[in-house]
Amino acid sequence: NAGVTQTPKFQVLKTGQSMTLQCAQDMNHNSMYWYRQDPGMGLRLIYYSASEGTTDKGEVPNGYNVSRLNKREFSLRLESAAPSQTSVYFCASVESNTEAFFGQGTRLTVV
Amino acid sequence: AQRVTQPEKLLSVFKGAPVELKCNYSYSGSPELFWYVQYSRQRLQLLLRHISRESIKGFTADLNKGETSFHLKKPFAQEEDSAMYYCALSGLYGNKLVFGAGTILRVKS
Numbered sequence A: 001n002a003g004v005t006q007t008p009k010f011q012v013l014k015t016g017q018s019m020t021l022q023c024a025q026d027m028n029h030n031s032m033y034w035y036r037q038d039p040g041m042g043l044r045l046i047y048y049s050a051s052e053g054t055t056d057k058g059e060v061p062n063g064y065n066v067s068r069l070n071k072r073e074f075s076l077r078l079e080s081a082a083p084s085q086t087s088v089y090f091c092a093s094v095e096s097n098t099e100a101f102f103g104q105g106t107r108l109t110v111v
Numbered sequence B: 001a002q003r004v005t006q007p008e009k010l011l012s013v014f015k016g017a018p019v020e021l022k023c024n025y026s027y028s029g030s031p032e033l034f035w036y037v038q039y040s041r042q043r044l045q046l047l048l049r050h051i052s053r054e055s056i057k058g059f060t061a062d063l064n065k066g067e068t069s070f071h072l073k074k075p076f077a078q079e080e081d082s083a084m085y086y087c088a089l090s091g092l093y094g095n096k097l098v099f100g101a102g103t104i105l106r107v108k109s
Helices: none
Strands: A004-007 A010-013 A019-025 A031-038 A042-049 A064-068 A074-078 A087-094 A106-110 B003-005 B010-014 B019-021 B024-026 B031-038 B045-049 B072-074 B083-091 B097-099 B103-108
Touching (some): A004 A087, A019 A031, A031 A064, A031 A074, A031 B097, A042 B097, A074 A087, B003 B097, B010 B019
Parallel strands (some): A010 A106
Antiparallel strands (some): A004 A019, A031 A042, A087 A106, B003 B024, B031 B083, B083 B097
């Protein structure tokens, strides 16, 4: 039982490059989330998807786009990476206000 | 709007001392409150949620709607409790899950 799987684990981008962070869950959860974790700022919600086919902005959506491809997968795209997007990114999935399960994180550096 | 405030970035205590990690929230509806923990080199994981009213690893948390607080407490800290602790809030009907800034707990021997 894999739970929540994120790829890649590490990535270095040059300013202006694009990339997609992948997330997949095998628990049949309806809700999925993308967060970024920065020192002193905790986990900030970028986008979330309450169910397949829906997405909503969180606290810090600027510079990001998401796709809920199906119930299992929720991807996060950086169209033109900026140094301010250097962070650790976490994907999570939840079913009906129960426990959230997190991926192992993606450490992204933009130079 | 949903908001979670954890006023302490770092809490340092000696082994055996009591611990209280503070969490205050802002939400107009009925909240679901959680505490999550991130140990070194491990995934973020659920510690406890207010609705279950249970004690996990000696930690308890009581929802105080009057003070809009959900503080995490443990009477006697252990070195293995050293970790990052996040308070989180979700609305009753499964909307977005938001987290506080987190508190690093360091338990010294």
